[in-house]
Amino acid sequence: MRELSVxxxxxxxxAEEMARDERVLVLGEDVGKLGGVFRATEGLFERxxxxxxxxxxxxxxxxxxxxxxxxxxxxxxxxEIQFADFIHAAMDHLVGEAAKIRWRTGGxxxxxxxxxxxxxxxxxGGPYHSQSVEAYYAHAxxxxxxxxxxxxxxKGLLIAAIRDPDPVLFLEHKRTYRTIRGPxxxxxxxxxxxxxxxxxxxxxxxxxxxxxxxxxxxxxxETLASEGIDAEVVDLRTLAPLDxxxxxxxxxxxxxxxxxxxxxxxxxxxxxxxxxxxxAGVLDVPPVRVAMPDIPGIPVDDQLxxxxxxxxxxxxxxxxxxxxxxxTHAGAHAAYxxxxxxxxSVVEVALPxxxxxxxxxxxxxxxxxIPRCNATFxxxxxxEHDDVVVDLDLGPAAPGSGRGTITLIDYGPxxxxxxxxxxxxxxxxxxxxxxxxxxxxxxxxxxxxxxxxGADVGRFLAAFKTAAERGNVILSNPNVTLSLSKxxxx
Numbered sequence: 001m002r003e004l005s006v007x008x009x010x011x012x013x014x015a016e017e018m019a020r021d022e023r024v025l026v027l028g029e030d031v032g033k034l035g036g037v038f039r040a041t042e043g044l045f046e047r048x049x050x051x052x053x054x055x056x057x058x059x060x061x062x063x064x065x066x067x068x069x070x071x072x073x074x075x076x077x078x079x080e081i082q083f084a085d086f087i088h089a090a091m092d093h094l095v096g097e098a099a100k101i102r103w104r105t106g107g108x109x110x111x112x113x114x115x116x117x118x119x120x121x122x123x124x125g126g127p128y129h130s131q132s133v134e135a136y137y138a139h140a141x142x143x144x145x146x147x148x149x150x151x152x153x154x155k156g157l158l159i160a161a162i163r164d165p166d167p168v169l170f171l172e173h174k175r176t177y178r179t180i181r182g183p184x185x186x187x188x189x190x191x192x193x194x195x196x197x198x199x200x201x202x203x204x205x206x207x208x209x210x211x212x213x214x215x216x217x218x219x220x221x222e223t224l225a226s227e228g229i230d231a232e233v234v235d236l237r238t239l240a241p242l243d244x245x246x247x248x249x250x251x252x253x254x255x256x257x258x259x260x261x262x263x264x265x266x267x268x269x270x271x272x273x274x275x276x277x278x279x280a281g282v283l284d285v286p287p288v289r290v291a292m293p294d295i296p297g298i299p300v301d302d303q304l305x306x307x308x309x310x311x312x313x314x315x316x317x318x319x320x321x322x323x324x325x326x327x328t329h330a331g332a333h334a335a336y337x338x339x340x341x342x343x344x345s346v347v348e349v350a351l352p353x354x355x356x357x358x359x360x361x362x363x364x365x366x367x368x369x370i371p372r373c374n375a376t377f378x379x380x381x382x383x384e385h386d387d388v389v390v391d392l393d394l395g396p397a398a399p400g401s402g403r404g405t406i407t408l409i410d411y412g413p414x415x416x417x418x419x420x421x422x423x424x425x426x427x428x429x430x431x432x433x434x435x436x437x438x439x440x441x442x443x444x445x446x447x448x449x450x451x452x453x454g455a456d457v458g459r460f461l462a463a464f465k466t467a468a469e470r471g472n473v474i475l476s477n478p479n480v481t482l483s484l485s486k487x488x489x490x
Contacts, residue, residue, distance in 0.1 A: 001183035006176045009151035009184050010040050010116075013158040014078065016188075018048050021076060024162060027054040028063055028080030028116075037082045038118060038177055064090030064115060068098050068167075071113035076162055084119035084171065085131045098167040099142035113168075114161045120173040120212055120262055121309050127297025130305075132211075132263035137169050138240040138272075144193055145240040147171040149214040151182045153237055156191030164193060171239075173211035180215060196243035198250070202232030204455035205256040205323055208247065208273055210236045213260045213310060220315035228458030229323050239269060247273070248280050255453075256322055257287040260315055265291035284327040290318045323455040326372075326382070343449040344420045347461040350469050351433070351441045356394075356410060359433055362467035363408050364388045369463040370456055373429035374405050377451040382428075391424070407431065418442040428452050429460070 004012065018024045026041055032055040035042030045053040056063050060081050067079035081087045087094075094115065101111045121130040138145045146161055146168055148154040154172070161168035199214060200221055209217040214235050221231035232250050236243065251257055257277050259270035270289040277283050290310045299305050351358070367374035371384040391404030395411045407430040409421050414435070421432040421444060428451045434442040445461050 001185065003181050004151045004155075004184045005178050005181050006148070006151050006154045006172065007038060007040055007178060009155040010158060010172060011042060011044075012184070013155040013162075014041065014044060015047070017076075017159055017162045018044065018052060021162075022052075023074065024076040024078065025052040025054065025070070026078050026080065027056050027067065029056055029058055029082050031055060031080055036080060038174070040080070040116070040172075060086050060089040061093065064093035064098075067113045067115065068093050068101075068111055071098075071111045071167070072101065072109055076112055076114075078114045078116060078162060081115060081117040083125070083129045083131075084117045084133045085128050087115075087117050087133060088136075090115075091136070094137065094143060094167065094169065095140040099140045101142075102166060103142055110165050111167045112165050114158070114164075114170050115167070116158075116170045116172060118174045118177075119171050120175060121292075121298045121305060122212065123174045124302060124305070125174075125298070126300040130298035132261070132292075134171060134239050134261075135263055135267060135269050138269055140240075142166065143240065144168045144238070145171065146193060146238050147173070147210045148191075148237060149173070149176065149199075149209075149211055149235050150180060152184045152189075153191050153197075153235075155184055156189050157193065157237065159188075160190045160193050163190070168193070171211070175212045176215070191237070194238050194241050194243060196237055196246040197235045198232065198246070199235040200231065200233040202230040202254065204230045204254055204453065204458065205232070205258060205319055206247075206250040206254045207231050207233045207258045207260060207315070207319070208236060208270075209233065209260040210239065211262065213262055216310065216312045217260050217315055219312040220319065223312070223316055224319055226462070227320075228460065228462035229319060229455050230458055231319060242273075242276070244276065247276065248282060251277055251280070251282040255282065255284040255327065256325075257283055258290065258315075258319055258322055259287065260290045260310055262292055262309060264294045265289055266294050285322065285325040288318050288322045290315050323453075323459075327453065340423050340425065341449045342420075342423055342446050343452070343454060343457065344444055344446040345454065345457040345461055346418065346442055346444045347465050348440055349443045349465045350439055351436050352439065353413070353436055355433075355436065355441075355468075358468055358471065359408065359410060360390060360392070362464050363390060363406065363431060365467040366460050366463040367406055367429075370460040372452050372456050373445070373447065373460045375428045375451060376405070376426055377428055377448050382451045391427075409433070411435075418444065420444050421446050423448050431464070 031041040032045040067077040070077040098111045148157045207217045259273045274287040367388045375384040385405045389404040391407040393409040409432040417434045421430040423430045428448045432444045
């Protein structure tokens with residue numbers, strides 16, 4: 001499949017829809033011979049003429065008002081406001097008229113118009129060319145708000161917006177225009193409005209983002225993957241109406257929420273998303289928002305602009321703190337113990353044939369890094385132990401005593417390549433090392449899922465792998481105890 005940039009995808013969508021439907025026309029400042037300030041309409045004037053590619057005066061109120069009138073008379077106008085910062089002059093036409101026409105006429109009239117605008121910071125545009133405006137307009141019932149993050153979605157959603165019977169505000173992040181490239185299907189390609197997309201599957205935490213913040217969130221998530229934190233990144237794509245089903249399905253799995261948006265934090269769209277999750281009762285820990293601080297505008301100074309905008313580093317830090325928060329447990333269950341619900345994960349580790357002492361030291365180091373795996377669960381609370389008491393199980397001839405704080409199972413070269421251990425009562429984790437083949441072995445960790453979640457398992461195994469492959473860990477801490485049973489005697 002061919003690759004396009006976001007701006008190329010927008011241009012292609014406009015050209016294809018204008019060729020398909022003679023009712024579609026483009027209007028805005030400099031959209032004609034110049035091809036738009038960002039060249040989104042480049043070539044359209046020469047192809048379709050001045051009657052369908054209309055240069056308008058520098059008056060956003062007029063651009064939006066004319067678009068409303070044209071739409072109500074049966075055309076399909078696509079109006080462009082050069083920068084989202086200037087859209088507020090047209091707010092009454094969008095919120096007071098276009099969004100309400102179908103409702104206040106009882107369905108007798110509609111307003112099938114699209115208003116495109118470039119939004120977002122990081123473009124060195126200062127306070128008058130860098131705003132994120134989605135929260136203002138997502139608040140208006142009757143107005144759809146779309147914010148694509150990829151070229152394929154930019155084309156598919158714009159075509160869907162042009163064909164929609166109601167008004168659509170189409171937000172295009174300036175930084176994605178030429179920096180983000182990707183595959184785009186040819187031909188009649190539509191992405192339905194109102195559906196989010198899973199940009200990166202994960203199990204530990206849900207990240208909701210759109211526009212350029214989607215790409216920053218993906219970059220942060222890839223960094224965290226090597227640390228054992230598996231983030232699921234959801235590209236909202238449509239901000240109004242929200243795809244509640246996709247959002248809540250992801251949260252039901254991860255039970256943690258981080259919303260990332262470039263707009264200021266107070267009364268931003270992130271607050272609505274957190275409220276949605278809170279009302280659904282799907283979170284085990286309080287949600288986190290990563291957003292711009294409450295300042296009146298993007299600074300002119302480059303360094304100050306970079307400091308206030310969310311980025312992959314601030315997103316990563318927020319996610320690390322979020323997954324470190326202990327999940328809440330209801331005290332009402334104190335008298336009820338249904339057994340240990342296990343969860344597990346596996347990692348491949350480079351190990352020598354004789355590796356028991358190395359594995360013990362790596363296990364201790366991992367347990368100290370993730371103390372939740374060296375703990376005892378009870379409905380009244382979870383106790384993380386200062387001492388690491390390793391219950392070492394070397395097979396039927398020498399089973400572990402079961403009195404440790406964590407179990408290590410290693411049946412040596414006669415064992416299976418991969419097996420999931422059982423977590424023993426009174427412990428929260430057990431580790432099993434598979435048979436070493438060609439210097440590598442599969443290491444599985446099972447946990448009591450009431451106390452330890454997938455993020456902790458991943459981080460624990462990552463710490464174990466790092467320590468074992470470093471090869472120079474030693475077992476010398478006085479707080480480490482080995483519990484090894486032979487013939488029933490410790």
